[in-house]
Amino acid sequence: MSRLGALVAREAALAWGRGGGPLVAVGFYVVVIMLLPLAIGPDPARLAGIAPGAAWATLALASLLSLERLFERDYEDGALDLLLLSPDPLELTCALKCLGQWLATGAPLALSAPFAAMALGAPSELAPLVLACALAGSLAFAFVGGIGAALSLGARRGGLLTAVIVLPLFTPPVILGGLALSAAEAGLPWVGWFAFLGAYAAAWFALGPLFMAAACRNALS
């Protein structure tokens, strides 16, 4: 267990260490949120209409940023070969790497999502749901994104390729979270949409590591 704990700690430390990874991701998130009113216009009514959705869709984009570091650096410096040799199954290793990555960047991004939505003018009663959706959604983004990151190992233009692979797969969580938020805003029942989002995240939490491990084995073969 300590070995696995050490792996999560290593991932989180790598993400937090030098360059302040999570802060940079949050910074990116804030900057994009700031650009939206600049592009759309400062009219509060108009901004409030798009606020929850904009905060939510931007989260999907911000989640892409850290994906490139997830496997690529370990692949280049040989750490991934060593992880493959470890007695733990590679699937578990990949899941823990993703989890560490999510703790280091997904969770801070999710924590800043309600503030982003409120800054754009979303009602403050919506904040808890934005946070809940963002937590579940960023988990799904991390695990689906991890597959894309593992698949594009060793590719030219890795980062851009990961985005092209992963963004179409992000459509269901983006839709489900958006539906939950707009339903809650309109005073309609939103629990069903949120449950679907949670189910999506849980499904890829379980399935993602299998595909990631297969992709890593393929890249290292």
Next chain:
Amino acid sequence: MIPAPAFLANPERFMAFSRWAAPMFGALAAILAVAGLYLGFTAPEDYQQGQTIRIMFIHVPAAQIAMFAYVCLGVASFLALVFRHTLADAAAQACAPLGAAFTFLALVTGSLWGRPMWGTWWEWDARMTSVLVLFLLYLAYMALRASLDDEAKAGRAAAILALVGVINLPIIHYSVEWWNSLHQGSTILAEGGPAMPAVFLTPLLLMSLAYLSAFGSLWLVRIRGELWRRRAQALELKAARA
């Protein structure tokens, strides 16, 4: 395993079979398309849609093949990944651009049909959006395949992506459906039989079969081309080593 792929898994037998099958499917497609288009263009105008109903005969089959091709891509990828079969890998590689082409055709004809009927070129409607996502999935498959230098590795990575896409497709389909739907529902497979008069249904079914045989023919031709390309590459390597 169903017998046909097992029989064709032998590249020698596949080449012998496809040599005749590809042109025959092509000819069949041409005959069916001529018949379908003739019936389609001589059919009466629709009481609501007027002349534009004829777009249906090229639009609906394209959308059907767009989805069917992804299923083919998924099956071929699965066989390539599990059995490490080169022919299945070549089939998957040959399938993706074809599927993308049919998807593009479905999007373009749908847009041309939407303009007179709904008054817009593009509507953020559920089916249009899910077909657009399907198109992006094809592009992602091709992009991944193209950007890895080692062909065997690229094939397996792309196969993994295709399988992830197959799992995701129904989820995308339904989530987009819940999100927004303006598109009409299923007419042919509706409960209580097809809700369409035979004057339109017959040419539509003929065109569907024509598209299906055209897809089969083109797919076989592309697989053959891919196998020849690989053989040429192997010979080139051999000559370079000698």
